[in-house]
Structure formats: C-alpha cells, structure tokens
Amino acid sequence: MKLSVIGCGYLGAVHAAAMASIGHDVVGIDVDQRKVDALAQGIAPFFEPGLPELLKDGVASGRLRFTTDMCAAADATVHFIGVGTPQQKDGYAADLTYVDAAVDALLPFLKPGDVVAGKSTVPVGTAARLAERVTPTGATLVWNPEFLREGWAVKDTIEPDRLVAGVPTDGTGRADADGERAADVLREVYHTAVATNTPFIVTDLATAELVKVAANAFLATKISFINAMAEIAEVTGADVTQLADAIGHDVRIGRRFLGAGIGFGGGCLPKDIRAFSARAEELGRGESVSFLREVDAINLRRRDRAVDLVVDALGGSVFEKRITVLGAAFKPHSDDIRDSPALDVAVRLRGLGASVVVTDPEAIPNAKAKHPQLTYVEDRDEALTDADAVVLVTEWDEYRRQLSPEHASSLTKGRIVVDGRNGLDAAAWRAAGWSYYGMGRP
Ligand code: UDX
Secondary structure, three states: OEEEEEOOOHHHHHHHHHHHHOOOEEEEEOOOHHHHHHHHOOOOOOOOOOHHHHHHHHHHHOOEEEEOOHHHHHHOOEEEEOOOOOEOOOOOOEOOHHHHHHHHHHHHHOOOOOEEEEOOOOOOOHHHHHHHHHHHHOOEEEEOOOOOOOOOHHHHHHOOOOEEEEEOEOOOOOEOHHHHHHHHHHHHHOHHHHHOOOOEEEEEHHHHHHHHHHHHHHHHHHHHHHHHHHHHHHHHOOOHHHHHHHHHOOOOOOOOOOOOOOOOOOOOHHHHHHHHHHHHHHOOOHHHHOHHHHHHHHHHHHHHHHHHHHHHHOOOOOOOOEEEEEOOOOOOOOOOOOOOHHHHHHHHHHHOOOEEEEEOOOOHHHHHHHOOOOEEOOOHHHHHOOOOEEEEOOOOHHHHOOOOHHHHHOOOOOOEEEEOOOOOOHHHHHHOOOEEEOOOOO
16 A cells, blocks of 8 residues: 655654564655654664664665655555644643644645555544645545654554544444445554454544543553552551552453652653643543542652652762763663653753763763763773762663663762662662662662
C-alpha cells in the first residue's frame, strides 16, 4: 500500500520505518529540513534501539522516503498524522497547532476513498472536528492511537498488543459504511499484526481518542499510587519495594509500573494527564478526573524527596560537594530528556550549590543543550571519580547491574549512594561500606 506519514518525530519516524519494513511504500513528511535530511540518509535523529537498521533497510529498498514537500502525499491512499501535541505554554491543555496545520496542509492532496488516520494523542472531540474538514474531500478520517513506549518503539509498532480504530459511526455506535471500509483499510495496513491475531478493536472516534488518554492516565496513576505508598513507608519504616512485590502477585494488580522512585516524566505521561484534566474541565466533568491533579502532585513531590535525601545524607548541605548523577534521560533506553525527573534532580542539586557531574549513555547531547550549566562526563568511571555522593536517577543497566559497589568505592571519595529508582542491591552496597538511601525504603 502507498502510505504517507505526516510528522517524523518519535512516533512518525518509527511508524514510517516500521510500515516500510512490513512491505508498504511509505513517504515520511516533516517541516524540519534537518530531520528529513537525516532520515533520508537512514540516520535516526534520536536514540531508539532497532530504528537505525530499519531506516537503512527501508531507504535502501526504495520503499521509504522522506521529504518536506506535502505534494508527496498525493500518491498515497492512507495518510497517518503523527505530529506532536505538546502542553500549551500558558496552560494545561494540549496545543493542537501542529495537528491542525498538518490536516490543513494535507487537504488539497486528498482524494475520494483515501483514509486519514490520526495517531497523535489528542483531546477527545478533536477527531470529530477534523472530520468536518476531511469528509468534503471524499476521504475518511479515523483515529488510530499509538501506544508505543520509547525504547521499545519498533517492537511496539510492529507487534502491538492491540490495535484500536476509531471510525465514523451511524449514531448508535456502529461503524457506518465508510467506517467499515476504513477499518478494513487499517487491517490491510497492519496485516502482519492482524495475521497473528492481535486484538483489533473498532470504536467510534471519541472512544478511540479516550482509549489513549485513559491508558496513559491509568499508567501514571499506577506509578503515583506506589509513590504515595512510598511516602507512607517513609514515615513508618516500611519498604515499598517489598510492598509492591507482595501486592503485585495479585494478578488483578500486577507488578509492572509499580516501580517507586523519582516518578514519571517524558514527552507523554505528564502532558497527557494535564491535557486530560483540561479537556474534562471544558466538558464540565473536571471532577471525574480531579484525582489526576493529585497524581501529578505526588509525582512531582518525589523529585523533592530525592533532593532532600541527598541533602540529609550529606549532613544538611550539598554546598560545594561533588555529586555524581547517574542518568539524565527520563528512562533507560532513551535519549529523551523531556520533563526528565533525572535532570530535574540534577538541576536542583546544582541550584543548592553542589558541584554536579552528570553522566548518561545516550542523553548527554540533549541534556547539555537544555542545561548547559551542569557538568557532563561521558565516561561513567570518570564521572564517579572523587564524588562525595552518588545519585542514581535513570536505571540504565550500566549503573544498575554493571556497577559493583566495590568498583564504585575504588573511584569515589564518599560512600553515600541515593537510589532514586530503587534499582540497586541495597544489601550489597551496604555490605561494601556504603550508606544506601532508597525511595520509600528503610
Ligand atoms: C508512555 C506509555 O507507556 C506509552 O504506552 C505511550 O504510548 C507513551 O507514554 P513512555 O513515555 O515511552 O510511554 O514511557 P514509560 O515506559 O511509560 O515510562 C514513563 C515514565 O514512568 C518514565 O519516566 C519511567 O521512568 C517512569 N516509571 C515507569 C516509573 O517511575 N515507575 C514505573 O514502575 C514505570
């Protein structure tokens, strides 16, 4: 099939490359010339495992092209919208400027029978509004949310755990004729996943939009729930990691996303729960998701907690202390520093007068551009040298599994480790003579 993918960021670039890898003829379109130039040469503009290989293969096969020229969409019959929906500068709501601009630019190239599939995370009601513009061209607008996780984006795109297609309905919630046809077109696009019986759920437009924000709201709530338990553990001497293990054995609860620590960040969960709150307010149902404000507040408090732990561990002041911060990315397997709790902790420690040295296997260039006031050292061991305290904030294997306390002792001056992700073996670090401080642990 001939596909266009509009917006070539984390979502669109991976989607374009993945669709080419399963046999489609794909053109990725973006307004950013530099990004397009890199992608056209098979170079990933961000760190995502597996993406460089997919890009190279796709470009070499001739099935994957990138351009800034929207005319290229004219040949395609299915058009994916994968542009960003960041938080508005002056509020909680999502900024839909890029989605609207993408649809406007695409309109002149749409033909009767084309399918426009929105993938961006949008406030419920956006698709119905966009459909009013798309339908007069004879094309059908559907919403096909994307659930990929950074770091696993290629696998999540090619082998998703479910596919959701929000399509036009007849007013009783059933797909109308255009909706049925568009759903079939998406089944053909995702033929490999459909062939392996991946659940394919056809809904109306509003449900599909809500599925995505509800999923992210649930994940954020799960993390903040366990972090709230960490706060209680901290005043009772309990251990939140054991608590999570114990409740996680209940299959109704499950252990995943019960990792207590410095909380969630990134380009999705924080802005998506805020946009959801803002949209619910607009709909007169703010109270239905008012708990998301609490989820956000708990999450942000954990960053304060990590900073307080470091200050206390160093005797009440970090002034002129050398602190090595292990990690800058918002999570491992990513170079993304958007709303990164790890960098936030580093910046705050520096603000308190510490001499902060940050290391990260992938995120240093992005971190340096955003926070040039911090010192960055690529080599982990060099970063650890002479540290008064070590703070783990992104649980890369390089720090969690491959750094032994004995080796760390041979490099640092102090023996204080603050484990912002509860990723280290506390007993092993203590046995090696370190003062270990976890999050929500004795
Ligand atoms: C998220 C959703 O998981 C994905 O489905 C959606 O498409 C986009 O948003 P992503 O932003 O890549 O994906 O990150 P995710 O793996 O969900 O992690 C989000 C944050 O939560 C990270 O900062 C991570 O460190 C943190 N986290 C995760 C915890 O603090 N504890 C956990 O137990 C799990």
